[in-house]
Amino acid sequence: MFRLRRLMIMTLIVCLGLAPLSACSSKEPGSDEGGTSPVSSPGESKGEDKGDGKKIEIKYWRHDFKTEVNTLKKIIKSFEEQNPNIKVKMEVIPYGDYETKIRTALAAGNAPDVIGLDGPTLAAYAHQEAVIPLDKYMDADGNKEDIAAPVLESLTYKGQIYAAPLNDASIxxxxxxxxxxxxxxxxxxxxxxxxxxxxxxxxxxxxxxxxxxxxxxxxxxxxxxxxxxxxxxxxxxxxxxxxxxxxxxxxxxxxxxxxxxxxxxxxxxxxxxxxxxxxxxxxxxxxxxxxxxxxxxxxxxxxxxxxxxxxxxxxxxxxxxxxxxxxxxxxxxNGSWNMAITKDSKHPDEAWKFVNWVTGVEGAKLWYKETKNLPARLSTASAIPELTEYPMNIFVEQSSKFAHPRPVTPxxxxxxxxxxxxxxxxxxxxxxxxxxxxxxxxxxxxxxxxxx
The missing domain is CATH 3.40.190.10 (Periplasmic binding protein-like II)
Structure with missing residues (x-):
């Protein structure tokens, strides 16, 4: 994941919480999104519809990063196989344009159901009510107790959780x-x-x-x-x-x-x-x-x-x-990229099902195996031997014992x-x-x- 430096060079977020939702703009070269291949499903779930037999489409936006995009394509395929009445349409956006496009869409009322969200931006989105609290979902089946406490703190604004963690970061x-x-x-x-x-x-x-x-x-x-x-x-x-x-x-x-x-x-x-x-x-x-x-x-x-x-x-x-x-x-x-559900989503329950598929207990294990990003879930570290051995154990233990989130404020x-x-x-x-x-x-x- 050496793109923490790349992903976190965020001069464009200076206007994130301080300007109208379509005001910021920046450019930065990105990588291509690459191909895909099948993968075994990270969990079990039943597809469902709204009673009319039509598929529900969940729109998901995230920034470009080849390894992660390839992994997400695999995970989306497994999710759709287990949830045949839900279709996930992922749009990959150049990193330098990412914040601008999301905020413009939110201002126009046509944002996707699910967005990738970097830790420092969470409070600004939450303060503007651009993303919804996930507490009821987390409490129901999000295995909240399995998320490292410092990570959970970084996802919490005014007592509510606004995102599910893809991974964590440490140095x-x-x-x-x-x-x-x-x-x-x-x-x-x-x-x-x-x-x-x-x-x-x-x-x-x-x-x-x-x-x-x-x-x-x-x-x-x-x-x-x-x-x-x-x-x-x-x-x-x-x-x-x-x-x-x-x-x-x-x-x-x-x-x-x-x-x-x-x-x-x-x-x-x-x-x-x-x-x-x-x-x-x-x-x-x-x-x-x-x-x-x-x-x-x-x-x-x-x-x-x-x-x-x-x-x-x-x-x-x-x-x-x-x-x-x-x-x-x-x-x-600590703190890295997460997944959030926007206020514009007409299908928040199905959006959560997808988010939980990617970031849940089994999805988190697959995410680490494919991307090697530091896990945010405690069970991932205990399930994968290399995370308990040098050198990865240093980062894992630091994250669980000594991590401190950046200020969560708009x-x-x-x-x-x-x-x-x-x-x-x-x-x-x-x-x-x-x-x-x-x-x-x-x-x-x-x-x-x-x-x-």
């Missing part, structure tokens, strides 16, 4: 094993419960760092770009120090993003670039894969990505994976932009902490006021 500490050994650094534990501290990471980065030979100690957060992927991997610093972005009810930023704990995290992050100078402000392409970077943060999708792009760079020989670092707390980020588009800029200001520009924080807090507070 860990990737390290260059040969650079560690060359510099006499003891290798970190692979036990998900034994994460290195910030201090241990810093000491290792200092030993590795050799700018004269273009070798750098650490990239702590996918560079210093300003996008959703950047926010996703950097927010854990604040949570690890004991800070938060917003108050528990999601209405206040003052006293949280600028708390002593959050300040500590932001100061440490800045020090990696400007005091200790172990993090480069400009990272050479493929620095980690080519032996120029000691430590980097990444997710499980990178495992197959490295194997494809750099087969000579071998897991276990050249590089390894350890749990994400910690401070006062061990915390990792103001999130403003929050992600402000926070991403805050980290960039501190890293690239070495901006004064108080000034940068005050600007971010003021920006976020103005956005929150609109929803009070």
């Amino acid at each position: 860990a500490m990737f390290y260059n094993k040969k650079l560690f050994e060359k510099n006499g650094i003891e290798l970190p534990s692979k036990d998900p419960n034994e994460a290195w501290t910030w201090e241990q990471v810093l000491k290792a980065a200092e030993k590795i760092n050799d700018p004269a030979h273009k070798i750098y100690g650490i990239d702590p957060g996918w560079g210093l770009g300003q996008d959703e992927g950047s926010t996703f991997v950097k927010l854990p610093f604040i949570w690890q120090a004991g800070g938060e972005i917003l108050s528990p009810d999601g209405t206040e930023v003052k006293g949280y993003l600028d708390s002593p704990e959050s300040r500590k995290a932001l100061s440490f992050f800045s020090s990696l670039y400007n005091e200790y100078k172990v993090a480069p402000k400009e990272i050479p392409p493929e620095a980690f894969e080519t032996g120029k970077l000691g430590i980097v943060v990444n997710g499980p999708w990178a495992i197959s990505g490295f194997a494809t792009s750099h087969p000579e760079f071998k897991l276990g020989e050249d590089w390894d994976i350890a749990p994400l670092w910690k401070d006062a707390k061990q915390v990792t980020p 103001a999130y588009p403003v929050i992600t932009t402000a926070v991403s800029k805050l980290f960039a200001d501190l890293g690239v520009a070495n901006r004064n902490l108080d000034e940068a924080l005050n600007e971010a807090v003021t920006t976020i507070d103005k956005a929150l006021q609109k929803y009070k």
Whole structure:
């Protein structure tokens, strides 16, 4: 699933909760949707109609991503075989056009029955009542107790669940094993419960760092770009120090993003670039894969990505994976793509039957086997041996024990932009902490006021 970076580069969602439903537009190249093949059904169900013998058509929109689209075609085929009176029509939309098309359709009252929905967009859609609560369905046959608690929290807005999870996401500490050994650094534990501290990471980065030979100690957060992927991997610093972005009810930023704990995290992050100078402000392409970077943060999708792009760079020989670092707390980020039912659906019960087929207990197992995306269901992890073994067990256990969702608020588009800029200001520009924080807090507070 290395497209978390691709799928989560969401500059277009800045206007998601703040503009009319047809106001946003953006472009980004996508991949083709590929072919399909039969698959055994992931569950049992009986087809039904409305009494007139006609098939019910469920329209499903999602963004393009070849592996997932191919998998969905297989799952749709098995669903239709078991539900002969329900037809699923899937439309695959280029990622850069996806939000615009959905919001335009919602504004016109002709949205599809089911949509793919990324975690950060959920609250905006829910706040606008563009998607329906799924609680009655989840309680009836959604096996809600099988969904990891942090995932369920990320799908909940004002006490109601608005989406069913396709998968989850997590990140860990990737390290260059040969650079560690060359510099006499003891290798970190692979036990998900034994994460290195910030201090241990810093000491290792200092030993590795050799700018004269273009070798750098650490990239702590996918560079210093300003996008959703950047926010996703950097927010854990604040949570690890004991800070938060917003108050528990999601209405206040003052006293949280600028708390002593959050300040500590932001100061440490800045020090990696400007005091200790172990993090480069400009990272050479493929620095980690080519032996120029000691430590980097990444997710499980990178495992197959490295194997494809750099087969000579071998897991276990050249590089390894350890749990994400910690401070006062061990915390990792979570949240990924989900499925929601729109307010425009004339067949919400049949739409749920399809959603539950894809995201339910058996569907989730098939989804992992085909896509290798981190599962959101606990039963998937226990049913598939490789998820209980290194390296996938690190991501699975982190997700179930240490995950923290991003703020679930319709103001999130403003929050992600402000926070991403805050980290960039501190890293690239070495901006004064108080000034940068005050600007971010003021920006976020103005956005929150609109929803009070």
